[in-house]
Amino acid sequence: MPLFMGLDSSTQGLKAEIIDTETGQIIVSEGINYGRDLPEYNCPEGALPNDDPKIKHADPLMWIAALDLLFSRLQQAEAPLNKVAGISGSGQQHGSVYLNSQFEPVLSSLDQNNNLASQLAVTLSRKTAPIWMDSSTGEECHEIGEQFSRMQSDSGSPPIERFTGPQIRKFYKESPEKYEQTSTIHLVSSFMASVLIGQNAPIDYGDAAGMNLFNLKTLNWDSEFAEFTASGLLNKLPGAAPSNTVAGTLSDYFTKYGLQAGTPVAVWSGDNPNSLIGTGAYEHGIGVISLGTSDTLFAAMSSPVTDPQGYGHVFGNPAGGFMCLICFTNGSLARERVREECEVDYNYFDTQACTETPPGNNGKLMLPYYTTECTPLVTQAGVKYSTTEDYSQAEKIRAVFESQALSLKIHSGWIGEKFIKLRITGGASKSRDFCQIIADVFQTPVEKISVTDSAGLGAAIRAANAVSGQSFKELCDKFSAAGETVLPNSSNAEIYAKAEMAYCKLEAQS
């Protein structure tokens, strides 16, 4: 029974997926929620409270306390941990952990009678870790952008507030002494992998590309970017490695949960690169739309083209080559606000509203900026409508669906490829009407996939690939098969081509 484990250290919690690659079954799926299970860390939604809404940090000790808790729960539930033949993981992207010279010595002599958080507390040179939701580095992005006109073409993205480089520069400027005391700066992914293997683990190309420090042309750290970001930074970064690298073997500490010491641990990656694998979209031609708190669109790329507007990003594809990612902050956040404003239940919202309104919504669109938006960049929240006429409940609901679908289409145009199909995942994919609107706007078939944790599944598949050499095709055919397909209605093509132009105009006016 060849079992592999994928861990998913996300904003809200830590999950584990154990897959059996012979039967094609996910045999264990278990999770910890930080707010519910670890309230003492004061990060109910994944971030510590802060008076400045732009600052979003988390306690990195909470992430490793979750490892202890999750493994002990799995052990209690008699999960076959002793049969796990390989482990990998997924981390929320961009977040960074700052460690002093004690990190590796403490890791190599962990005491099984004590927990991870209390033993590793002394190894933090910065008590908190900025996460991807932080947008407080506008000044640093400006400075980096002024210095390097090649940042986007070489790193895959212009300087971005939540990316690790600008975050490190802010720390270096504000706390130079603590920066000096820092020996190693890890991403969430490489930090968690290091704890598992008892020594510093490398950062994979997928997650490295979300730092404004990695050069996609050389597939290594860019020494000029690093030195300008913070003096001496190159010496504080772990190595960068392909995503199928085995980073090391499981530390003896984890045998207390019934895991086997010496189990190979493949390098971890970011949640979006892992999801590319977990949704079976590792080859180009398939676009994935993941409908979550924020919505993302990602796809494997044949060559690393960049977005002229600077909203889209290029990361490493764990299966080799590159992937693009576009993140829309107002995802289910906006849909949920519209549902609440309309005072309707999910049944009406997901299945009825669109039957009462025609495709194109008689020209009624909206810019759904319930919060600030990263695609396009909108720094002041505020919803705008395309007409001053009243919107009925049903019209408002269709307006949010159609506007989000149009924005996904418009802001993915730079990728320059027509997708053969789209795969759709996440909570709102259960709305058949939203899937139909997306299929019609893109004029592309939309396949629903039922994977609940595509990042965790992708990590388990990567572990199997790295450790046992099974191909992504073989693994994804077993685990990421599509469910229902929603076909585009060609008679709506013209309506949405016109709506696309109207939406572009509305966006340009705002």
Ligand code: XUL
């Ligand atoms: C991508 C991004 C988010 C996080 C969520 O650039 O910031 O999707 O990875 O964990």
